[in-house]
Amino acid sequence: xxxxxxxxxxxxxxxxxxxxxxxxxxxxxxxxxxxxxxxxxxxxxxxxxxxxxxxxxxxxxxxxxxxxxxxxxxxxxxxxxxxxxxxxxxxxxxxxxxxxxxxxxxxxxxxxxxxxxxxxxxxxxxxxxxxxxxxxxxxxxxxxxxxxxxxxxxxxxxxxxxxxxxxxxxxxxxxxxxxxxxxxxxxxxxxxxxxxxxxxxxxxxxxxxxxxxxxxxxxxxxxxxxxxxxxxxxxxxxxxxxxxxxxxxxxxxxxxxxxxxxxxxxxxxxx
Amino acid sequence: xxxxxxxxxxxxxxxxxxxxxxxxxxxxxxxxxxxxxxxxxxxxxxxxxxxxxxxxxxxxxxxxxxxxxxxxxxxxxxxxxxxxxxxxxxxxxxxxxxxxxxxxxxxxxxxxxxxxxxxxxxxxxxxxxxxxxxxxxxxxxxxxxxxxxxxxxxxxxxxxxxxxxxxxxxxxxxxxxxxxxxxxxxxxxxxxxxxxxxxxxxxxxxxxxxxxxxxxxxxxxxxxxx
Numbered sequence: 001x002x003x004x005x006x007x008x009x010x011x012x013x014x015x016x017x018x019x020x021x022x023x024x025x026x027x028x029x030x031x032x033x034x035x036x037x038x039x040x041x042x043x044x045x046x047x048x049x050x051x052x053x054x055x056x057x058x059x060x061x062x063x064x065x066x067x068x069x070x071x072x073x074x075x076x077x078x079x080x081x082x083x084x085x086x087x088x089x090x091x092x093x094x095x096x097x098x099x100x101x102x103x104x105x106x107x108x109x110x111x112x113x114x115x116x117x118x119x120x121x122x123x124x125x126x127x128x129x130x131x132x133x134x135x136x137x138x139x140x141x142x143x144x145x146x147x148x149x150x151x152x153x154x155x156x157x158x159x160x161x162x163x164x165x166x167x168x169x170x171x172x173x174x175x176x177x178x179x180x181x182x183x184x185x186x187x188x189x190x191x192x193x194x195x196x197x198x199x200x201x202x203x204x205x206x207x208x209x210x211x212x213x214x215x216x217x218x219x220x221x222x223x224x225x226x227x228x229x230x231x232x233x234x235x236x237x238x239x240x241x242x243x244x245x246x247x248x249x250x251x252x253x254x255x256x257x258x259x260x261x262x263x264x265x266x267x268x269x270x271x
Numbered sequence: 272x273x274x275x276x277x278x279x280x281x282x283x284x285x286x287x288x289x290x291x292x293x294x295x296x297x298x299x300x301x302x303x304x305x306x307x308x309x310x311x312x313x314x315x316x317x318x319x320x321x322x323x324x325x326x327x328x329x330x331x332x333x334x335x336x337x338x339x340x341x342x343x344x345x346x347x348x349x350x351x352x353x354x355x356x357x358x359x360x361x362x363x364x365x366x367x368x369x370x371x372x373x374x375x376x377x378x379x380x381x382x383x384x385x386x387x388x389x390x391x392x393x394x395x396x397x398x399x400x401x402x403x404x405x406x407x408x409x410x411x412x413x414x415x416x417x418x419x420x421x422x423x424x425x426x427x428x429x430x431x432x433x434x435x436x437x438x439x440x441x442x443x444x445x446x447x448x449x450x451x452x453x454x455x456x457x458x459x460x461x462x463x464x465x466x467x468x469x470x471x472x473x474x475x476x477x478x479x480x481x482x483x484x485x486x487x488x489x490x491x492x493x494x495x496x497x
Contacts, residue, residue, distance in 0.1 A: 268287035
């Protein structure tokens with residue numbers, strides 16, 4: 001297993017993908033690079049650029065819980081597939097892909113697998129991850145670890161020390177307290193990420209109001225990701241991501257109150 | 272983001288829907304592009320075609336909310352024919368910003384106007400009231416007294432193009448500067464202004480107020496009526 005950590009994940013992913021394209025794929029004739037739909041641009045953009053030198057990139061569809069499944073991968077692989085490249089957990093939805101299943105399929109088909117673990121931001125125990133390449137943003141090494149992630153030979157697990165239990169508790173409290181649509185509740189998720197939507201209120205408008213009140217929520221690529229999982233465009237464009245790492249209960253209570261007040265204000269605008 | 276935009280986004284006074292009243296026709300119209308949607312509701316007086324009230328709902332970014340709110344304020348008390356003359360640049364001017372989704376609002380206005388064509392029109396002027404908005408921003412033109420007549424004429428022409436013509440155009444009229452002599456500005460009307468009583472009354476007052484507020488306080492505007 002090879003670790004690649006540079007100052008940015010974009011640099012690490014580009015280095016890896018470029019090297020695989022030039023050194024392996026073109027010589028073996030296995031030129032197909034797969035990635036989950038809505039994958040991070042640091043993986044998608046390099047692959048798209050590599051199409052100029054004969055690499056064929058292909059996004060794989062996600063299930064209704066935002067995950068790339070064993071079945072989808074099995075059905076899509078071909079003898080020309082060289083690589084599956086993915087982020088282990090998605091930083092916008094919090095969804096964790098079933099890595100053990102994907103590794104098994106890749107091994108059975110002699111397909112290499114690359115995992116970016118930046119979104120898992122923390123002290124990483126990847127010694128027995130079982131993939132060919134691991135990349136991450138070097139900056140996360142200096143940040144407060146959250147959450148700790150590791151793998152066993154049987155399954156991917158999240159180790160949750162106290163801080164992570166607290167983030168998970170606050171997220172659960174938040175999600176139970178607001179009358180919003182919660183995405184991917186049934187899927188295995190990072191404990192500190194919550195993707196929600198107030199149907200009928202555009203995410204940019206809600207984020208604008210929240211920012212004025214000191215709450216920073218992200219829309220980013222969430223809409224594209226959600227649509228890749230079959231969510232309707234209107235619901236997808238209402239979605240925002242909240243991060244509960246290093247938050248206190250008081251802050252979460254304030255957030256709930258701000259959301260309630262802001263949504264009351266938004267009501268007349270809803271079609 | 273400027274204060275006007277912020278006001279319309281944070282406190283949109285025209286957000287919501289309307290219900291029909293006796294003698295007032297409820298008109299609903301909508302437009303959409305990509306994920307963005309805009310719905311317009313008008314109450315139009317069936318006796319004279321004047322828009323009694325305007326509300327909107329929208330699914331879109333803050334700029335769309337501002338555009339919808341500003342457009343509704345412009346629509347109220349206009350005839351539906353006047354509503355048709357509202358342009359993207361006029362709404363953008365009201366807000367002092369470029370608005371990427373303003374065409375969505377204009378499409379909804381056009382759809383609403385098309386539903387009113389059978390209502391008889393009793394044209395009432397909106398120009399003087401609408402132009403009062405321009406007095407919110409004042410500032411004298413530096414060195415006005417030292418300018419040559421031709422330079423003064425250019426300055427006045429720019430002011431008319433930016434701050435007066437868009438409003439006069441709502442009543443299908445036009446204004447141009449003929450000459451500037453000292454503090455006297457001679458203007459000529461065109462279009463519907465040439466036959467309008469307001470051209471020598473409230474519209475003329477409004478034009479003079481804007482010129483005094485934005486260029487020089489002693490200016491006098493004299494219309495050529497021949």
